[in-house]
Amino acid sequence: MLNETYVRVLDVNLSTGRVRALRREDLFAYLGGAGLATALLREYARPDLDALAPEQPIVLAIGPLSTIYPAVTKAVAMFRSPLNGELGESHAGGRLALAMRYAGYDALVIHGRAARPTYLYVDSEQVLLKRADAVWGLDAEEAGRVLRDLEPGRGHRSIMRIGPAGERLVRYALVNCETYRHFGRLGLGAVFGSKLLKGIYISGDCDFRIPDVRGYNRVYTEIYERIVKTDAMQKYHDLGTPSNVMPLHELGALPTRNLQAVRFEGAPEICGEAFAEHDLMRKVACAGCPIGCIHIALLRRQFGTEHEYSWTGISYDHELVYSLGSLLGIASREGILRLIDKVAQKGLDAIATGVTLAWATEAAERGLIDPGEMGVRPAFGDAAGYEAAIEAIVAGQSELAQQLALGATVAAQRYGGEDFALALGGNPVAGYHTGYANVLGQLVGARHSHVDNGGYSLDQKPRELSDEEIVDGLIAEEQERNALNSLAICMFARKVYDRTTVLAALGAIGIHWSEDEWVALGQRIYREKAALKESFGFRYRELTAPARFFEAPTPRGRLDPACLERMLALFNERLDAIKAS
Numbered sequence: 001m002l003n004e005t006y007v008r009v010l011d012v013n014l015s016t017g018r019v020r021a022l023r024r025e026d027l028f029a030y031l032g033g034a035g036l037a038t039a040l041l042r043e044y045a046r047p048d049l050d051a052l053a054p055e056q057p058i059v060l061a062i063g064p065l066s067t068i069y070p071a072v073t074k075a076v077a078m079f080r081s082p083l084n085g086e087l088g089e090s091h092a093g094g095r096l097a098l099a100m101r102y103a104g105y106d107a108l109v110i111h112g113r114a115a116r117p118t119y120l121y122v123d124s125e126q127v128l129l130k131r132a133d134a135v136w137g138l139d140a141e142e143a144g145r146v147l148r149d150l151e152p153g154r155g156h157r158s159i160m161r162i163g164p165a166g167e168r169l170v171r172y173a174l175v176n177c178e179t180y181r182h183f184g185r186l187g188l189g190a191v192f193g194s195k196l197l198k199g200i201y202i203s204g205d206c207d208f209r210i211p212d213v214r215g216y217n218r219v220y221t222e223i224y225e226r227i228v229k230t231d232a233m234q235k236y237h238d239l240g241t242p243s244n245v246m247p248l249h250e251l252g253a254l255p256t257r258n259l260q261a262v263r264f265e266g267a268p269e270i271c272g273e274a275f276a277e278h279d280l281m282r283k284v285a286c287a288g289c290p291i292g293c294i295h296i297a298l299l300r301r302q303f304g305t306e307h308e309y310s311w312t313g314i315s316y317d318h319e320l321v322y323s324l325g326s327l328l329g330i331a332s333r334e335g336i337l338r339l340i341d342k343v344a345q346k347g348l349d350a351i352a353t354g355v356t357l358a359w360a361t362e363a364a365e366r367g368l369i370d371p372g373e374m375g376v377r378p379a380f381g382d383a384a385g386y387e388a389a390i391e392a393i394v395a396g397q398s399e400l401a402q403q404l405a406l407g408a409t410v411a412a413q414r415y416g417g418e419d420f421a422l423a424l425g426g427n428p429v430a431g432y433h434t435g436y437a438n439v440l441g442q443l444v445g446a447r448h449s450h451v452d453n454g455g456y457s458l459d460q461k462p463r464e465l466s467d468e469e470i471v472d473g474l475i476a477e478e479q480e481r482n483a484l485n486s487l488a489i490c491m492f493a494r495k496v497y498d499r500t501t502v503l504a505a506l507g508a509i510g511i512h513w514s515e516d517e518w519v520a521l522g523q524r525i526y527r528e529k530a531a532l533k534e535s536f537g538f539r540y541r542e543l544t545a546p547a548r549f550f551e552a553p554t555p556r557g558r559l560d561p562a563c564l565e566r567m568l569a570l571f572n573e574r575l576d577a578i579k580a581s
Contacts, residue, residue, distance in 0.1 A: 004028075007036060007106040010127065012120060014195055015054060015112030019127045021105075031511075032063035032106055034089065035486035035525045037078035040109055041087075042528060047535040051082040051187075052169065052194035054113035061107040063488035066097040066288075068210070069505055070224050071233075071493035073097055073286035075177075076485060081186040082194075083171045083352070083407050084426025086536040087529060088186040089447045093286035094178030097488060099158035102204030114196040119147065119161075123203040132198035139163045139345040140176040143199065151201050156287070161199030162189040163347025165394045169193050170405040172352035172428075176344070180284065180294050180315040184349045185449060186427060215508040223505065226496050228290050236293035236492050237283065241318035242272030244431070245326075251460075251555045253434045256326045257380050258358035259422055259552045262433055266331025270321055279333055281313060286490070293492060299337040314340050322431025323354025327422075328361070328386060335383030342387050346394045352407060355421075355428035356393075357386055359408040363417045373398040419547035424448050425538075435459035435554045437470045440567050443543050445478060446529040451491055453478040464556060467563075471570045475526070475578075482529070483522035527578055540572055 011020040030036045037059045044057035059078040075096040081088030117136035121128040135143045140163035166173035166189030173189030174182045210216045248254040249267035256264040279297035296313040314337045324339040343350050361378045363369045371377045374392035378385045392401045403411045412421035422429050425448030434456045441455025453474045550559045
């Protein structure tokens with residue numbers, strides 16, 4: 001039944017091989033997703049140890065609405081980030097939430113370190129640790145193909161895996177999930193690699209009963225019709241998030257050539273409209289979602305003189321087009337697709353890769369580094385050069401490559417150029433330069449991400465907001481998103497899942513919450529994430545932004561460091577009050 005008053009947690013110790021299936025009534029009040037993962041990370045994490053220590057856990061969690069309502073498709077990962085040393089949180093779609101639901105688990109906690117390359121096998125009846133020698137060293141696509149062949153499986157299945165970047169502990173390595181979806185941010189792939197965990201195979205065919213079928217059908221139908229019969233989700237299905245490229249370019253808010261410019265002359269060639277007209281092959285959706293927001297482009301490669309071609313389907317979105325396009329001065333759609341394919345096969349976060357390469361390019365121009373150490377001299381606009389640089393970084397074939405594998409922030413601390421390393425809170429930034437709310441939101445957000453609180457949207461309000469409106473707006477939105485993420489709802493559908501809808505959806509499966517309880521959950525998670533971050537050594541009062549964010553103009557002019565400092569002081573006042581409440 002779905003109205004149980006406990007959550008089901010699978011605890012796996014890779015060092016000892018011990019597996020425990022736990023029923024945790026004490027964690028039911030977190031619902032699931034981000035709330036449950038926060039509670040479990042707080043319980044298992046070791047703040048006194050390095051992020052890649054064997055004792056550090058990986059937590060994966062889904063929510064009570066996962067797979068049984070439209071667009072509730074995400075699984076949440078929590079871990080200590082090897083990129084910035086503090087709270088790591090990443091979300092992925094695909095089939096993982098579906099597989100976990102049918103395997104019978106609300107959360108997985110994985111800790112310890114295997115004695116040899118291993119993959120974790122989980123289904124409805126058993127949990128096994130299996131040898132991964134045959135797939136260790138393979139790229140992410142090939143590893144997934146081999147695991148699919150090794151495990152024909154049954155029921156609903158998901159295959160997570162890392163590529164060479166995770167195996168070699170590149171600090172911004174990701175975890176691939178069903179080819180086109182990823183746990184992308186903050187280095188989960190390096191945590192997998194440190195544990196000699198090549199991947200996780202999850203399959204299930206459990207059955208579960210909905211207590212109020214009539215009520216459930218009514219709520220489901222209302223949500224489904226809002227998604228498919230209104231324009232609420234049309235943007236995501238039509239052009240997808242690359243539809244942001246031209247508006248941001250025209251606003252003067254599209255980071256270009258390491259944010260040395262905010263408009264990109266190549267924007268018309270790499271915008272959502274251009275990709276759709278020339279390259280779009282198909283659209284796919286995560287399991288249980290009717291939107292179809294995953295846009296797949298066709299990339300052809302000639303391998304023979306007589307019109308011999310291979311082809312690959314490449315998933316693209318705004319953040320990838322920004323980080324491997326405008327930020328690197330790449331005005332070729334084919335060049336961007338080749339770079340997306342390269343980072344996907346190596347198992348790298350595209351945003352962190354783009355930001356690191358952009359910093360390295362400018363640092364080389366200024367004479368701070370000698371890229372010849374890597375055998376390649378990257379230059380803005382040179383897609384082939386960047387492909388070679390990615391190979392060098394993952395291979396770690398020089399001291400410079402090894403430093404770049406630690407991320408732009410660490411490399412800048414080593415070689416200089418911290419003023420133009422585009423990271424906030426130690427996390428490379430997303431593809432917006434809209435104003436104060438965007439910078440502040442990424443500085444103080446739990447993941448230092450635009451998906452924490454949408455500051456870029458606040459910046460685009462018709463009128464300029466006061467300091468108080470910005471700070472209070474960021475906090476309020478992040479608290480609301482924390483609650484939504486405890487249900488593991490896709491954030492594209494956040495306007496469909498308003499509070500009334502969420503409470504009705506919960507009630508229809510036997511979880512009867514009031515609006516006050518919902519608000520309190522978001523506030524509680526916000527407090528607990530802040531406490532976790534501080535336990536890992538994060539200091540809100542020591543936050544600063546690199547000078548480049550003040551040099552590049554925004555749509556409302558250049559930012560004033562003193563103004564941002566004032567907002568940070570106000571934020572800390574608010575945070576102190578929240579922690580005391």
